[in-house]
Amino acid sequence: MSTTNTGFLEDFAAMSGFGATAAGGVDRQAGTAADHATRAWFGDWLARHGFTESVDAIGNQFGTLELVPGAPYVLIGSHLDSQPMAGRFDGAYGVLAAAHAAARVAAEARSGRLEPACNLAVVNWFNEEGSRFTPSMMGSSVFTGKLALDEALAVTDPAGESVAAALAAGHRPAGGAPVLADVARYAEIHIEQGRNLEETGTQVGIVDCTWAASKYRVTVDGAQSHTGSTRMEDRRDALYGAALVIAAARDLAAEFEPGQLHTSVSEMYVLPNSPVTIARQVRMNLDLRSPDEAVLARAMELLGKSIADAEGRSRTQVTLEQTHQWGLVPYQSEGVALGVASAKRLGFSHTQIMTVAGHDSTNLKDVVPTVMLFVPSVEGVSHHEAEYTRDEDALRGVELLTEVVRRLVAGELPAE
Amino acid sequence: MSTTNTGFLEDFAAMSGFGATAAGGVDRQAGTAADHATRAWFGDWLARHGFTESVDAIGNQFGTLELVPGAPYVLIGSHLDSQPMAGRFDGAYGVLAAAHAAARVAAEARSGRLEPACNLAVVNWFNEEGSRFTPSMMGSSVFTGKLALDEALAVTDPAGESVAAALAAGHRPAGGAPVLADVARYAEIHIEQGRNLEETGTQVGIVDCTWAASKYRVTVDGAQSHTGSTRMEDRRDALYGAALVIAAARDLAAEFEPGQLHTSVSEMYVLPNSPVTIARQVRMNLDLRSPDEAVLARAMELLGKSIADAEGRSRTQVTLEQTHQWGLVPYQSEGVALGVASAKRLGFSHTQIMTVAGHDSTNLKDVVPTVMLFVPSVEGVSHHEAEYTRDEDALRGVELLTEVVRRLVAGELPAE
Missing domain, CATH: 3.30.70.360 (Alpha-Beta Plaits)
Structure with missing residues (x-):
């Protein structure tokens, strides 16, 4: 594996220290001190790697990289919040993988090894889990226009604190964040949260449908x-x-x-x-x-x-x-084909797979062409501190996402 | 009915205003503002009727009347705290009935119509319900030595507030409260919380055993x-x-x-x-x-x-x-006989009855001779705002308790 990949594991270990539980999991529900600390660390990571950080009104945290002035973004991300007493991979793995993939592809574009058609943005969607503030996928729902901003900000947790108050207490850099109209493509990688990949000995999954x-x-x-x-x-x-x-x-x-x-x-x-x-x-x-x-x-x-x-x-x-x-909601077939082609190109064993759990990509795929990827979860354990994905699987996922982003930035996925 | 009985219903209506719910019940869990307000009102009532008020370390509220200097007390009472969203009779009826009975018997003794052998004390036991602070019957358990004071004071509610803190926030008159050694007899009246008396058309019950x-x-x-x-x-x-x-x-x-x-x-x-x-x-x-x-x-x-x-x-x-x-715990047969004789003397239809619910008298009967009385509950409704006992049944209960207290103060119930 490359030096960058070694950096990924180090970064992931550092990030997993925020809200860490004794049994190896994390506890960082949306808008809590542990979530804010993770976001602050990630904001710092983005700045150190040349991204411009911004946060929108519902707390979605972005890092943008300009490659083609005025062009739309390829957006890549997942979420850093967790369920109570949960695993350290769910969401967080996808956000860090997105950041590493974007940094690598941007470097390739800037050094002339890739002809970019789009700019790059990574995102940490606010409150995907919905454990403290209902509904889940809150940030991506507001971003895609499925949920009104005012309604989301007014939601309160069982102790009576509002989303607006929880966000105000956290890390809020100044500056305009991307909006939906700026986004041309979306990609996300996540742990499977099931054991189909593990049982079939398959290295990566390309999601083609939601249960x-x-x-x-x-x-x-x-x-x-x-x-x-x-x-x-x-x-x-x-x-x-x-x-x-x-x-x-x-x-x-x-x-x-x-x-x-x-x-x-x-x-x-x-x-x-x-x-x-x-x-x-x-x-x-x-x-x-x-x-x-x-x-x-x-x-x-x-x-x-x-x-x-x-x-x-x-x-x-x-x-x-x-x-x-x-109902059964398919991901765009062109996106699935791009994911499959990327896995083939890298020589990874792969399969098309359905997702049982909802993801922020469930919202994004309804409005922009989207590629959703899975890496194996050991024994399918999810929403539990024992949730685990092996290093080699995690790194393989970063490679696959990087290849997908490379193709998306080059304009390979046509608009429908 | 006498003027005193009319006064009972007026006092009961006034007392039921503390923590009153829209549906006619009360919500005054132990040590809450509503409980403290009820206690302050009751303390004022005691003072207005010539009782000396005192509160012990676990928050049991007493009103004493000296009739025979140095003699032990006949103690009478129940509890003013309630379950959440509960009825206004459970406990509170028995405390006010005790106060009225004690005032009447003291007046008889002071006017020479009764030869007293004991002093009189009424009691509002702290936290009988146990809904906010576990265990239930806390005040009478500490009083009878079944529960250590320090342990009880350290109990916390689900929000983390301790019994000690909840008590400190309330009404605390100065002065020494009675202790167990001062008590010779105990009596309590309560609504049945079942529908045996109502179904059999019986006016009063004398409790002979606990389920x-x-x-x-x-x-x-x-x-x-x-x-x-x-x-x-x-x-x-x-x-x-x-x-x-x-x-x-x-x-x-x-x-x-x-x-x-x-x-x-x-x-x-x-x-x-x-x-x-x-x-x-x-x-x-x-x-x-x-x-x-x-x-x-x-x-x-x-x-x-x-x-x-x-x-x-x-x-x-x-x-x-x-x-x-x-197990099945009987009340002393002499106390049951005294209750039966009192009901006969007043011409009330009566029966011996078991109690399914626990009461503070469950604790007291283990240490002093005790008489426990029931009045009917409409449809047996309990721990619900619709809990109800008819005025005529409530007043009949005050009459019966007064007769029982009269006999206890006169020394009718021998020590075992």
């Missing part, structure tokens, strides 16, 4: 009463109703072929959450994903029956409000 | 992972494991005759509680009660099997730590 997903906010309404003295037949226990829904959602997956349906319930709030009082209300998130839209539809039909049964058994009322819904 | 109860802190340990991308077979979802335990605990009740087993799970904490991360840990309270100790033992045996099954299905580890355990 279909439906997400709901579930509210279970019961009635407060005394945990001890209330007769069992008089109870309307919202936590019991919620437990039946959680179990039903999980058991649903067994109704389909393995790998056809992922379901989960997460983030739960119990009211009043007192030791001797039966819950009057439970609120939680329900998440269903599938590589087949028909499976998702059938799953929701089955779940509806289970929920009606849960309502009857617990004497509660269950309300579902859909918060996210997307 | 057996076992309470556990349940910890479900799984592993964090991504709600979307983690394969179903790779998941170790602590929330799914918790849901199986909640459902199993509830279904257990159906294995026994109606009214033989009450079970519930309440107060649940989910880590990390993020929308796209599977829970690594859930902590919750499990509560089992029965009027038959053998039922409780059999229930725990069955639950153990269900928990082992839940662990297997969810690939989690479930740990139970017992936090409370008591």
Whole structure:
């Protein structure tokens, strides 16, 4: 590997020190002190490598490199924020890989080894994780016009602090940041967060489609009463109703072929959450994903029956409000072809692959031609401190992204 | 009814204004501003009615009336704190009834209509509910020597505020408060929190026993992972494991005759509680009660099997730590007989009754002869804003408690 690649691993180790947990992960939810510290370090890295740093109104952090005055940008990035007690690769790997790839391609262009058609920008999207501030992919949603800036800035965390306040407390360099109209192409690299690449011994993946997903906010309404003295037949226990829904959602997956349906319930709030009082209300998130839209539809039909049964058994009322819904969404075939050609050129074993998780590229691909790449995750571990990608896989990903960016900057991917 | 009884309803309405909720309940957890305001009002009431107010180190609020210099006290009371969004009768009714009963009996003694053998003290026990600060019955537990004062003062609420700090912020008159050695007898009146009296058309209940109860802190340990991308077979979802335990605990009740087993799970904490991360840990309270100790033992045996099954299905580890355990605990038969004689004397229809809920008298009866009385609860509603006891039932209870206190002050209940 080249000297630059050795530098990548050193930089990644340094970056992983911000919000580091004892077990080797990071804890740097969006807009926290640990996130701000990581952003400040990355801003310094950008400056040291000749990028011009800027931050837009929703906190997306950019580093731009001018190669062709007035030309649009090839934008490359991911996110530096994390889930609570999470892994150090998710997002952060992609941001640093983007920065290294951009620096290398810019050097090639400036030394005449490459004829650039575009300028280069790297980006750290604000709040991709959505753990502290809902919704997830906040920065890229505002950037692509899917979410209003004012609405995003007004979102508050469970302690009542707003996005606007959290951003104001952090690192904010002056100067104009790129806007969507300035961007011609987008590329992103991420760890797989699954174990398909590892199991098939494949070195890199080129993402061609996103799984279909439906997400709901579930509210279970019961009635407060005394945990001890209330007769069992008089109870309307919202936590019991919620437990039946959680179990039903999980058991649903067994109704389909393995790998056809992922379901989960997460983030739960119990009211009043007192030791001797039966819950009057439970609120939680329900998440269903599938590589087949028909499976998702059938799953929701089955779940509806289970929920009606849960309502009857617990004497509660269950309300579902859909918060996210997307079908199978393909990445542009020209972008996939460019990714495949790049992997071939470098001699990396590769496969086209679907992504189950959402990424900022999910937003970007809807508005500009996009290339999305994966490197293997050991055992598919994700959103856990034990998340891991081997050095050789991480470095191979930087090589692949560099080749993709090289081609994008040269204007290889035509507009559709 | 007498003028004093009319005054009781007026006083009760005034007291119910502190921490009042729109739906007719109260929300005044221990040591909050609403609790402090209620305590200050009650302190003022005591002073206006000739009581000497004092507060001990754990925040128990007393009003004493000297009738026989140097004699021990007949202590009467309950608690003014409430669950979140709860009813206005639970505890508060008993404190005000005690104050009215004490004032009437003292007036009788001072006018020569009664020969007193004891002094009188009313008490508002601190933190009976245990919703903000664990454990419940904190004030009476410290008073009776079951819980160390330092340990209780160091307990913190979920926001990190200690009992000591919460007490320091409130109403603290100077002066020595009674201690256990000063107390000869205890009496308490409470709403039933069940519907046995109402269903049988009985006016008052004399409590003769406490249901057996076992309470556990349940910890479900799984592993964090991504709600979307983690394969179903790779998941170790602590929330799914918790849901199986909640459902199993509830279904257990159906294995026994109606009214033989009450079970519930309440107060649940989910880590990390993020929308796209599977829970690594859930902590919750499990509560089992029965009027038959053998039922409780059999229930725990069955639950153990269900928990082992839940662990297997969810690939989690479930740990139970017992936090409370008591068998069927009778109240002294002499106290029950005195309560029955009092009800007969007043011509009230009455029955001996078990209490399912714990009360401060549960602590006091272990150390001094105790009389515990119930008045009916409409539909048995408890720990809910709709909790209700009719005026005529509330006033009848004050009459009964007054008669009981009259007999206790006269020395009718012999020491055992």
